[in-house]
Amino acid sequence: MSLQVAGNVLLKAVELDNKKRYTEALLYYKEGLQLLLDLLKGDVGDKRTSLRKKAEEYMKRAEEIKQIVENLKQEGTFHEQIHIENNATGYSYEKVFGRFLDEDVEYVEIEDPYIRAYHQCQNFVRFCELLVKKCNKLRTIQLLTTADGTEQQKWLTDVTSSLAHHRIHLNISYSETLHDRQIKLSTGWIIKIGRGLDYFKAPETKFSLGVFETDFRTCHETTIDIFHSNNVRNI
Structure with a gap:
């Protein structure tokens, strides 16, 4: 699986995130992160450190979105x-x-x-x-x-x-x-x-x-x- 494919999936996640389509964005973050983790298992040379950093950033944002969704659900304002x-x-x-x-x-x-x-x-x-x-x-x-x-x-x-x-x-x-x-x-x-x-x-x-x-x-x-x-x- 190429880095470009993972990048495209994560770009879609960010796009949906910016549009506040949070539940959809979570799906793409999850898919994109799995692709990045699969790449990290292989031979990515000097890119390993930067890829790991990117994966950590996307994981953090995915966790933040989960909390946003939960807060909106509790408030009764999710849409x-x-x-x-x-x-x-x-x-x-x-x-x-x-x-x-x-x-x-x-x-x-x-x-x-x-x-x-x-x-x-x-x-x-x-x-x-x-x-x-x-x-x-x-x-x-x-x-x-x-x-x-x-x-x-x-x-x-x-x-x-x-x-x-x-x-x-x-x-x-x-x-x-x-x-x-x-x-x-x-x-x-x-x-x-x-x-x-x-x-x-x-x-x-x-x-x-x-x-x-x-x-x-x-x-x-x-x-x-x-x-x-x-x-x-x-x-």
């Missing part, structure tokens, strides 16, 4: 915003939600009026797959959406049955007036996406990159707002 531009790529559910999903998540509440059409229900399955993979203590998913006929009912029944095999209960309710789109985690994170889970554009063909790996999918323009509330544990 990050991500704007996805039209036709942007690299915004899979793993990229958007992954850093908030861990073994502390026991309950997830999803409000999205557009879990109705086939592709929207498929998106919901993708999101559930990520939850199961990342949250090994997850036991309940609450979905609030709008009703749209028997096909939707069948698809969501299949999802319910599949989740039950993982000892996760999917509770579905419907609203005719639902408009808001948000995801709440029992750990306090609240993620609001203007388009809900349906922000991917369709792949060009069924054999194009992006059919399965959604980081390759182009996206519709949307805004993601991330908050934290200590009261969410009580939902």
